[in-house]
Amino acid sequence: MENVKSYAFIGCSMASLTIPATVLTIGTNVFNYCDNLTEIVAKGEPAQIKNTTFTGAHYSGAKLHVKEQYAEAYRTATYWKNFTNIIADVVDKVDPEFPDVNHDGLVDVGDVNTVLDDILATGGTTLAFDINGDGAVNVGDVNTILEAILAK
Numbered sequence: 001m002e003n004v005k006s007y008a009f010i011g012c013s014m015a016s017l018t019i020p021a022t023v024l025t026i027g028t029n030v031f032n033y034c035d036n037l038t039e040i041v042a043k044g045e046p047a048q049i050k051n052t053t054f055t056g057a058h059y060s061g062a063k064l065h066v067k068e069q070y071a072e073a074y075r076t077a078t079y080w081k082n083f084t085n086i087i088a089d090v091v092d093k094v095d096p097e098f099p100d101v102n103h104d105g106l107v108d109v110g111d112v113n114t115v116l117d118d119i120l121a122t123g124g125t126t127l128a129f130d131i132n133g134d135g136a137v138n139v140g141d142v143n144t145i146l147e148a149i150l151a152k
């Protein structure tokens with residue numbers, strides 16, 4: 001799904017919508033009459049949208065969740081910037097079976113150190129490192145990495 005056609009979701013009743021990172025363009029009037037739509041999660045960089053892709057009610061009433069590294073892009077992108085409530089809290093989930101948190105292709109002590117460093121530096125606020133999915137970043141996540149290493 002790279003291009004979402006005009007009128008694609010008109011009159012939908014869904015409350016939340018996830019836009020995959022693969023979407024490049026979204027047409028006109030796609031979400032007209034989607035009055036329940038209050039949570040929009042955008043996984044990638046801003047897709048090209050039209051001024052009528054979303055409605056004024058969405059711009060003022062819906063929460064737009066984006067990744068921290070793209071937040072500034074959304075706050076300045078044409079029409080996306082109309083959203084008054086842009087929240088930078090979208091993170092890619094780490095696979096607990098293969099918690100390669102530092103993205104070097106290996107699950108090893110480097111990943112343990114990455115999470116420990118973050119816990120020490122931020123007190124555990126980087127939710128991307130919540131590997132066991134309990135909402136906190138702490139020694140439990142370090143243990144999940146150690147278990148993955150030992151299970152190899």
Ligand SMILES: [Ca+2]
Nearest residue numbers: 100104106111
């Ligand atoms: Ca790694």
Ligand SMILES: [Ca+2]
Nearest residue numbers: 130132134136
């Ligand atoms: Ca955790």
